[in-house]
Amino acid sequence: MSKPIRQSRYKYGAAPGRGAKPEYILRLFVSGLLENSVRAIKNINEICEKHLKDNYELEIIDIYQQPELAISEQIIVIPVLIIKHPLPERRLIGDLSDIEKVLQILNRN
Amino acid sequence: MAQRNNKSTKTTIKLKKVLTGIRGFDEITNGGLPKDRTTIISGNTGCGKTVMSMEFLAKGALEYGEPGVFLSFEETGDELIVNMESFGFDLENLIKKKKLYVEFLEIDKSQIIETGNYNLEGLFVRLENAIDKVGAKRVVLDSLDALFGGLDYEILREEIKRLFKWLKQKGITALVTSETGNKVIIRESIEQHVADCVILLDNRVINQTSSRRLRILKMRGSVHGNNEYPFIIDRDGMSVLPLTSELKNQSLSTHRITSGIKDLDVMLDGKGFFRGSSILVSGSAGTGKTSVAISLINETCKQKMRGLYCAFEESVSQITRNMLSIGLKIDPFINSGLLRFYSSRPSLENLELHLISIRKIIDEFKPEIIVLDPVTNLMSEGINSEVRLLLAHFVDFLKGRNITTLFTAAITLETIKSNPSDEGISAMMDAWILVRDIETNSERNRGINVLKSRGMNHSTQVREFVITDKGINLLPIYLSPEGVLTGSAKLEHTLHKDEKIELHKNKIKNEKGKIARKRELLQEKTDLLKSQLESEIDELNKAKAKYDLKEQKNESNKTEILNLRNRTKSSSEKSKGRNK
Numbered sequence A: 001m002s003k004p005i006r007q008s009r010y011k012y013g014a015a016p017g018r019g020a021k022p023e024y025i026l027r028l029f030v031s032g033l034l035e036n037s038v039r040a041i042k043n044i045n046e047i048c049e050k051h052l053k054d055n056y057e058l059e060i061i062d063i064y065q066q067p068e069l070a071i072s073e074q075i076i077v078i079p080v081l082i083i084k085h086p087l088p089e090r091r092l093i094g095d096l097s098d099i100e101k102v103l104q105i106l107n108r109n
Numbered sequence B: 001m002a003q004r005n006n007k008s009t010k011t012t013i014k015l016k017k018v019l020t021g022i023r024g025f026d027e028i029t030n031g032g033l034p035k036d037r038t039t040i041i042s043g044n045t046g047c048g049k050t051v052m053s054m055e056f057l058a059k060g061a062l063e064y065g066e067p068g069v070f071l072s073f074e075e076t077g078d079e080l081i082v083n084m085e086s087f088g089f090d091l092e093n094l095i096k097k098k099k100l101y102v103e104f105l106e107i108d109k110s111q112i113i114e115t116g117n118y119n120l121e122g123l124f125v126r127l128e129n130a131i132d133k134v135g136a137k138r139v140v141l142d143s144l145d146a147l148f149g150g151l152d153y154e155i156l157r158e159e160i161k162r163l164f165k166w167l168k169q170k171g172i173t174a175l176v177t178s179e180t181g182n183k184v185i186i187r188e189s190i191e192q193h194v195a196d197c198v199i200l201l202d203n204r205v206i207n208q209t210s211s212r213r214l215r216i217l218k219m220r221g222s223v224h225g226n227n228e229y230p231f232i233i234d235r236d237g238m239s240v241l242p243l244t245s246e247l248k249n250q251s252l253s254t255h256r257i258t259s260g261i262k263d264l265d266v267m268l269d270g271k272g273f274f275r276g277s278s279i280l281v282s283g284s285a286g287t288g289k290t291s292v293a294i295s296l297i298n299e300t301c302k303q304k305m306r307g308l309y310c311a312f313e314e315s316v317s318q319i320t321r322n323m324l325s326i327g328l329k330i331d332p333f334i335n336s337g338l339l340r341f342y343s344s345r346p347s348l349e350n351l352e353l354h355l356i357s358i359r360k361i362i363d364e365f366k367p368e369i370i371v372l373d374p375v376t377n378l379m380s381e382g383i384n385s386e387v388r389l390l391l392a393h394f395v396d397f398l399k400g401r402n403i404t405t406l407f408t409a410a411i412t413l414e415t416i417k418s419n420p421s422d423e424g425i426s427a428m429m430d431a432w433i434l435v436r437d438i439e440t441n442s443e444r445n446r447g448i449n450v451l452k453s454r455g456m457n458h459s460t461q462v463r464e465f466v467i468t469d470k471g472i473n474l475l476p477i478y479l480s481p482e483g484v485l486t487g488s489a490k491l492e493h494t495l496h497k498d499e500k501i502e503l504h505k506n507k508i509k510n511e512k513g514k515i516a517r518k519r520e521l522l523q524e525k526t527d528l529l530k531s532q533l534e535s536e537i538d539e540l541n542k543a544k545a546k547y548d549l550k551e552q553k554n555e556s557n558k559t560e561i562l563n564l565r566n567r568t569k570s571s572s573e574k575s576k577g578r579n580k
Helices: A035-052 A067-072 A099-108 B049-063 B077-085 B091-096 B121-134 B153-169 B184-194 B262-267 B289-302 B316-324 B331-335 B351-365 B385-400 B413-418 B422-428 B487-579
Strands: A009-012 A024-030 A056-062 A080-085 A090-093 B038-043 B068-072 B100-104 B112-114 B138-142 B173-179 B197-206 B209-219 B228-234 B237-240 B278-283 B307-311 B339-343 B369-373 B404-409 B431-440 B443-453 B462-468 B471-475
Touching: A024 A035, A035 A056, A035 A099, A067 B121, A080 A099, A090 A099, B038 B049, B038 B153, B049 B068, B049 B077, B049 B091, B049 B100, B049 B138, B049 B173, B049 B237, B068 B077, B068 B121, B077 B091, B077 B100, B091 B100, B100 B121, B121 B153, B153 B184, B228 B351, B237 B351, B262 B443, B262 B462, B262 B471, B278 B289, B278 B385, B278 B422, B289 B307, B289 B316, B289 B369, B289 B404, B289 B431, B289 B471, B307 B316, B307 B351, B316 B331, B331 B339, B339 B351, B351 B385, B385 B422, B431 B462, B443 B487
Parallel strands: A024 A056, A090 B112, B038 B173, B038 B197, B068 B100, B068 B138, B138 B173, B278 B404, B278 B431, B307 B339, B307 B369, B369 B404
Antiparallel strands: A009 A056, A024 A080, A080 A090, B197 B209, B209 B228, B228 B237, B431 B443, B443 B462, B462 B471
């Protein structure tokens, strides 16, 4: 069931060392290459590139690879996007197909 | 996976079960929970779901070598450890030994926002991770309801189905708890279709006392009892009362056991009670039932038999003191551990609780004789069918262990008339000793009667019994023209009778004397008459003799004269002749 994939990937909108902290810190938890996870990855990439434009930090974590993180972050539902910054911490469950809603939550802050 | 069998051969694939280690539960399920399947425990708040599931894991680890995982959605690991301590579960130790793994899963419903399709893969990953940590064979999820808040029902239903299948494939026997009445529609669907086994727990309040009940709603692949079983939760965890309707085939002993009252033994075919039988001693208040019970216990303790005395009315010290006054010293037996007391006021606790507690003592102490004094106190509303079932089952259980039982009860023949279900208790017993009041002349005395004693030729007499400072004595029955007499009436009558006898004796003496005197008199008279008669006879004889003599003389005179005449005649003739 668990297929090894690449390690968690980072994507910085801003070049490292720029100084200013990105406005959005996001963590997406996925489960290998299952359907929902693939879709979620695709969707978040789209959202970040289109709407967050260099102002974000995205970490994609595969719970098969790093189950301890699943425990520490209390992951039950997959996929889930955790908005670490700006506060308050919000969780969005699902494959992020409802882009409107995602943007709504992101823009609210 | 099970192999496909040829249609021609009939094979019975028996559903394997896993022992839970919960007292009484394995009996009512004939072996425990279905192996590799998921069981749902459903019940209202505080009914014992968490305790039951934790005991399932703890006993599994301690007694059956099966490590377990407890995934809690409700309490944190630390909270659980603290809470479960009061039920006798040392979870910390188990966790340390890697026999148990506890994890807390937090679902914060307020933070959940759905943005598309999802599943519970996170739960699966964590569960697998946890199972691998200890090599678990048993898993508990407490509770399912936590998942239902905020998540889509359709997805949940599918995921739960998937979860149960997944657990089965992994060879895990799982317990899942849920609250009754919550999200009923979904629940019904899951309970009906997805779960293999559903158990209902209930914690109801009847007459201010809480009563716990367990019921097996369904168990696929197994015949199970459908009734409700009472259970308790105490510092040893959960204990179920395994009521069965079958009459166990018990091997009965023919040994006898003395009642401690010599004359009562005589009434019981001369030998006493059967060992392992059930005895009821009943009578109205103050008739001496406890004294009879203690006489028996005293005797059995003397013979070094372990005894358990369950006192529901008086305290231990009260009983000991009261028994001293009739010459029965039971203190030394208590001190030596031969006699144990279970003493409790049953007012706010129910019968099941007591029976389960007593069973536990029996398992540990193994007494050969047990007294329940009085058993009627345990039945707050009088005997109804449920209570009767409990009692009957308890009596069966004791019989199965060959324990002699004595129950005392405030039942008399009069109370049975007004409360016919009282008779139900007496029907269960092998022997029924009735202590009666005999009231005459505004005085009450006690009589004892063996109303029934199965399997022996018992006396049907009602004997008066008195409680002296040397124990209980039975007096022989006293019959008078007015009927049976006891107590002072008897005494009076006895005295009266004695008096009468004395008088009678005297009378007889007198009569005898009279007769003697009469006889004497008569004798005298007869003597007198006799002597008179004799004298008369004498006289007559004399007279006769005289007469005879006279006659004789006359005769002789006559003959003389005749002779003389003849001589003369002849001489004259001679002379005449000469004269010619």
